[in-house]
Amino acid sequence: MYQAGVDIGGTNIAMGLVDEALDVVQRESIPFEIKGGGERTAEIIHEGTLAMLKRQGAGISDLDSVGVVVPGSIDPTGSTVINAYNLNFHNEPLKAKIQKQFGDIPVFLANDADGAALAELHKGAFVGCRTAVLFTLGTGVGGGLILGGRMFHGGLGNGCELGHALLVSGGEQCTCGNKGCIEAYCSATAIIRDAIRAMEKHPDSLLFERTMGRPESMDAKTAIDCAREGDRAALEVFHNFVDHLGSAVASMINLLDCERVAIGGGVSAAGEFLFEPLRKNVHAKSFFENHGSVVPAVMGNDAGIIGAAMLRRNEE
Secondary structure, three states, rough: OOOEEEEEEEOOEEEEOOOOOEEEEEEEEEEHHHHHHHHHHHHHHHHHHHHHHHOOOHHHHHHEEEEEEOEEEEEEOOEEEEEEEEHHHHEEOHHHHHHHHHHHEEEEEEEHHHHHHHHHOOOOOOOOOEEEEEEEEOOEEEEEEEEEEOOOOOOOOOOOHHHOOOOOOOOOOOOOOOOOOOOOHHHHHHHHHHHHHHHHHHOHHHHHHHHOHHHHHHHHHHHHHHHOOOOEEEHHHHHHHHHHHHHHHHHHHHHHOOOOOEEHHHHHHOOHHHHHHHHHHHHOOOOOOOEEEEEEEHHHHHEEEEEEEHHHHOOO
């Protein structure tokens, strides 16, 4: 039997057919049609799944479940996409529309960051863990919690918005409307904001040289590369970033006594340049002397597909 895992993004719908060994044996990527709404999205998922089954020499009777993850908030019943701004889904009853395409085959719906945590649990950095936390550091900060060996949907079923836990009272403006969220300090966007400020303050810096003083040319990789090369302005930005991320990670460790915290997303590509100082920072701030480890997430681009495919297993 196979599980279909579907990761809906603002540009493409990435699909995979996952076998019992949790290997992705078939893949499909189809452009997301923002004007088509939930109905067309459901049709695309059905068409893509049938195409993958056919290439695998299998049929619809070999499909055990369909799991779908989206970059947005899901209602407590796991049926409706409350808001997914990149998809233009607002109170979209997506599960029912997909279920209509697949008949009696069970369909499951979740947030994409929760799905990524589930992928790490079954095949990645969290294998063997009962309690773990995933942070994904990109344009924003996402994440997911594993509690008791299962993905945690929140006490009321509203999910877990790790990126919007408050870190600095009255701090930087966050996209959610609050000030001082983890996302406002620990995202790639935060690095870019602070690097631009540093560049403008220090026109003799490598940050200024690499971007020729143009704010629009700054990205997180440039800022981190300049810090790696010893640029003082960039190092200050990077050290502040590590300090804030360390506070966020240590807070999760102090709250949950988790076995492992994994860091994923584009910023994690900095490797040990990030993880070495981060581990020291977390250790200094952790209440427990013998605390959980801080590791890179390992599932990468397969996190959404495998996490979505494992949604049924999470409910068993």
